[in-house]
Amino acid sequence: xxxxxxxxxxxxxxxxxxxxxxxxxxxxxxxxxxxxxxxxxxxxxxxxxxxxxxxxxxxxxxxxxxxxxxxxxxxxxxxxxxxxxxxxxxxxxxxxxxxxxxxxxx
Numbered sequence: 001x002x003x004x005x006x007x008x009x010x011x012x013x014x015x016x017x018x019x020x021x022x023x024x025x026x027x028x029x030x031x032x033x034x035x036x037x038x039x040x041x042x043x044x045x046x047x048x049x050x051x052x053x054x055x056x057x058x059x060x061x062x063x064x065x066x067x068x069x070x071x072x073x074x075x076x077x078x079x080x081x082x083x084x085x086x087x088x089x090x091x092x093x094x095x096x097x098x099x100x101x102x103x104x105x106x
Contacts, residue, residue: 002052064097
């Protein structure tokens, strides 16, 4: 149950962050509302997740997957530059999450 809630929190956070890009500094109504709603949902689900998962585990997964997903969305859909360094950075973020989870963050 905890990991399902965490997955929902990550999806909501990634959607909110992507919507924020389109809000143009919160000057466009609908993307701004999607950003606020997405973060409200994300933090609500994360709070529920912390009832069953340790904060270190939950936050490592949340931050790592969220960062990697937003970086990938930027490169694939928002015409942001790609480079070996960016791909290496995403790989290191994912590796860090794996290490934290296997080294006893939970």
